[in-house]
Amino acid sequence: GLGTINIPVYIHIVLPNANDVSNSQIQSQISVLNNDFSSTNTNLLPSGATDFINDATTTGVSFSLAQTFRYNNSTSSWGTNDSVKSAYPPITPETHLNIWVCNIGGGILGYAQFPGGNLSTDGVVLLHSSLPGGSAAPYNLGRTATHEVGHYLNLRHIWGDGRCKQDDFVTDTPSSNGANYGCPSFPTVNCNTTDMTMNYMDYTDDACMYMFTDGQRNRMRAIFASGGARDTM
Numbered sequence: 001g002l003g004t005i006n007i008p009v010y011i012h013i014v015l016p017n018a019n020d021v022s023n024s025q026i027q028s029q030i031s032v033l034n035n036d037f038s039s040t041n042t043n044l045l046p047s048g049a050t051d052f053i054n055d056a057t058t059t060g061v062s063f064s065l066a067q068t069f070r071y072n073n074s075t076s077s078w079g080t081n082d083s084v085k086s087a088y089p090p091i092t093p094e095t096h097l098n099i100w101v102c103n104i105g106g107g108i109l110g111y112a113q114f115p116g117g118n119l120s121t122d123g124v125v126l127l128h129s130s131l132p133g134g135s136a137a138p139y140n141l142g143r144t145a146t147h148e149v150g151h152y153l154n155l156r157h158i159w160g161d162g163r164c165k166q167d168d169f170v171t172d173t174p175s176s177n178g179a180n181y182g183c184p185s186f187p188t189v190n191c192n193t194t195d196m197t198m199n200y201m202d203y204t205d206d207a208c209m210y211m212f213t214d215g216q217r218n219r220m221r222a223i224f225a226s227g228g229a230r231d232t233m
């Protein structure tokens with residue numbers, strides 16, 4: 001097999017005062033990614049729940065902070081049209097995950113580019129206040145990054161962005177007919193199956209998501225061996 005795949009990360013903080021996101025927040029964000037992708041997150045089994053716990057898995061993907069860049073920029077709302085990436089282009093996206101931390105606006109927590117897209121826009125954009133310790137509660141435990149990096153590594157939303165029959169191309173994630181929000185009670189049943197509301201690729205609160213599946217791990221890892229944009233990492 002490929003063994004553990006380590007992805008070096010460049011962080012670009014783009015804010016009116018780029019020091020508003022601290023180095024310790026960046027370190028915490030990298031730790032959240034590493035814990036979530038290795039299934040060592042401490043909210044596994046919240047309040048004694050056993051929901052889908054046997055399906056929670058490590059991914060064999062890890063992250064290391066390569067460098068943080070800070071840019072003071074008075075733009076108050078960057079939107080989702082990649083303009084922050086044009087202003088501050090990604091650095092060696094062939095080998096590095098580039099993450100822009102900025103004010104996106106419109107209530108958007110983050111967005112990502114799937115593998116195979118243009119390298120000039122490759123990477124993940126995060127709302128600055130979604131980082132650990134930020135003000136975007138209940139989305140301030142760093143799991144927007146986990147979710148968006150899932151997209152960056154080829155994962156779809158767990159409900160497939162459609163109704164019951166819409167596939168997320170992962171067999172061990174149950175079908176659903178839409179996103180779940182908040183902290184759903186168990187079981188939440190849609191499409192005659194119990195939703196995996198605690199999957200990182202749903203839209204639930206940061207505190208209430210805690211897992212990837214084997215199928216998601218395999219889908220992520222496949223891109224490193226199949227000639228996609230990530231296979232040079």
Ligand code: ARG
Pocket residue numbers: 107108109110111139143144145147202203204205206209
């Ligand atoms: N792309 C989603 C959004 O902007 C991110 C959802 C992240 N969910 C979370 N619990 N942090 O709304």
Ligand code: ZN
Pocket residue numbers: 147151157
């Ligand atoms: Zn998403």
Ligand code: CA
Pocket residue numbers: 167168169170171172173174175
């Ligand atoms: Ca599925």
